[in-house]
Amino acid sequence: MTKVLVLTEARDNQLRNVSFEALAAAGTIAAGGEVVAVAFGANAESYANQLAQYGASKVYVVKNSELDQYTPDAYTQAIAQLVNEVAPDAIVAGHTAIGRDVAPRVASRLGLGLVTDVTAVEAGPVFTRPIYAGKAFQKRKFNDGKVFITIRPNNIPVGEADASKTAEVVTANVEIKDLRTIIKEVVRKTSGKVDLSEAKIIVSGGRGVKSADGFKPLEDLADVLGAAVGASRGACDAGYVDYALQIGQTGKVVTPDLYIACGISGAIQHLAGMSNSKVIVAINKDPEAPIFQVADYGIVGDLFEVLPVLTEEFKKVLA
Ligand SMILES: Cc1cc2nc3c(=O)[nH]c(=O)nc-3n(C[C@H](O)[C@H](O)[C@H](O)COP(=O)(O)OP(=O)(O)OC[C@H]3O[C@@H](n4cnc5c(N)ncnc54)[C@H](O)[C@@H]3O)c2cc1C
Missing domain, CATH: 3.40.50.1220 (TPP-binding domain)
Known part of the structure; x- marks a missing residue:
């Protein structure tokens, strides 16, 4: 049975829409298999119900304080450990600032195939992505091995929420050490009204x-x-x-x-x-x-x- 792990993202204590799109993509890849999700930071648990309603049967919460704000070091360590523990066949993240940064780090650390900026997922799974600055599209398929994909926001339709669904919540213990960077302050430059x-x-x-x-x-x-x-x-x-x-x-x-x-x-x-x-x-x-x-x-x-x-x-x- 195919198992797909979705890396979710939240901002201002709300899951970003791309997380639901990633769950939809994961559903297509899993093809009837298992979709599990991971949420990070102090509020991770509060996202579990919503993630379940959009397709996650299990939600891993990783609450280390080093993950409250994104840093490449801490997230790479946490995700790599989680992937080893969960052993998914595929991993899906948003092609966001964070996804773009962390996906190649984790993929290279674990020797995974990586397909970025995916705009459509079909059964197979077959991944569509733009090339030559959007002038053409290519379709990629992996014959074997784990694959990590990042999906471009606003392209993969989100499925209907099913309010009757719940997920098993599992606290994952990861060890984060030897951080080379820490966040002291976040300065927002945009008005933040609409992302x-x-x-x-x-x-x-x-x-x-x-x-x-x-x-x-x-x-x-x-x-x-x-x-x-x-x-x-x-x-x-x-x-x-x-x-x-x-x-x-x-x-x-x-x-x-x-x-x-x-x-x-x-x-x-x-x-x-x-x-x-x-x-x-x-x-x-x-x-x-x-x-x-x-x-x-x-x-x-x-x-x-x-x-x-x-x-x-x-x-x-x-x-
Ligand atoms: C390596 C590289 C990377 C680049 N990356 C980017 C990028 O990411 N994004 C990007 O946007 N550009 C990028 N550029 C720059 C790009 O080539 C253009 O120079 C830039 O997009 C032009 O911006 P513009 O259309 O606002 O300005 P202009 O080309 O100067 O166009 C202004 C337009 O406004 C119209 N106009 C003027 N007054 C009015 C008015 N009152 N009412 C209605 N229309 C009016 C004019 O008719 C004109 O068509 C990149 C360039 C390079 C070399």
């Missing part, structure tokens, strides 16, 4: 927004839509917003249901981070801007005229 990498709607601004104040109409629209605000590197380089908001090849890769690009030309490096969005709307005053080639809907116009009108109309519709 950019998991946002369903993103309103994104480019150099055409012209200033930090120019982002105000984008924020107004984002507030009405419950969206996150993102940016091109052009806008970040110009100092309008923090690099934490950058979307693209060297920024965050996002796959929202709706991406509204305002004053963004559509350079290939920007498209690498957002072209898999389900619906793309572009607002640009240049009708020849390359962003219109990937947009589902295009508005040729001045963003400072278009955005307030959109915001007012959405307010009416959503009221």
Whole structure:
């Protein structure tokens, strides 16, 4: 029977959505086998019910205080020990900042196969992942050996929660030693209203927004839509917003249901981070801007005229 271990992630005492997506991916890989999950930190136990409802039959809680905040050292040690103890056939984590950092460390320590940035999992299991900055997709299959996969947030549909399900909760004892780094303070640079990498709607601004104040109409629209605000590197380089908001090849890769690009030309490096969005709307005053080639809907116009009108109309519709 195939056993799949899901590494969950929480932020502000709430499981991140990608953890439920990872459980769904694990269900496909397990193909009727066992899906188990691990939660880290002081609140780990409180996530067990939710993890059970989304498919975990057993939840390992690892409560060492060194795991309250992510550090590569501590998490690599904990996960490697847990994998040895649980002996899964496959491990699934989110392709998040943490997943991207820890997966190769654990894979190399334990000699596991690694497939990163997976956007779809089919029976087999067969893993689909983008290559060449999203211009093509490849399918990967492992013939034998354990495999570690990281899944791109917002791509794998989450199954229905089943409130009747419960999971066995097991406290896992891991030994964490010889840490080379400790976290003294976490400084948040983004507003934190909506997590950019998991946002369903993103309103994104480019150099055409012209200033930090120019982002105000984008924020107004984002507030009405419950969206996150993102940016091109052009806008970040110009100092309008923090690099934490950058979307693209060297920024965050996002796959929202709706991406509204305002004053963004559509350079290939920007498209690498957002072209898999389900619906793309572009607002640009240049009708020849390359962003219109990937947009589902295009508005040729001045963003400072278009955005307030959109915001007012959405307010009416959503009221
Ligand atoms: C190695 C490398 C990595 C890179 N990584 C990234 C990355 O991760 N992300 C990224 O975004 N870029 C990245 N870039 C930079 C990328 O090549 C572009 O320079 C950048 O995306 C341009 O940003 P932009 O579209 O905001 O600016 P511009 O190209 O200057 O476009 C501004 C757009 O705004 C429009 N505009 C101006 N005023 C208005 C108005 N009032 N109303 C409506 N439209 C208006 C203009 O018509 C224009 O199309 C990378 C580049 C390199 C070389």
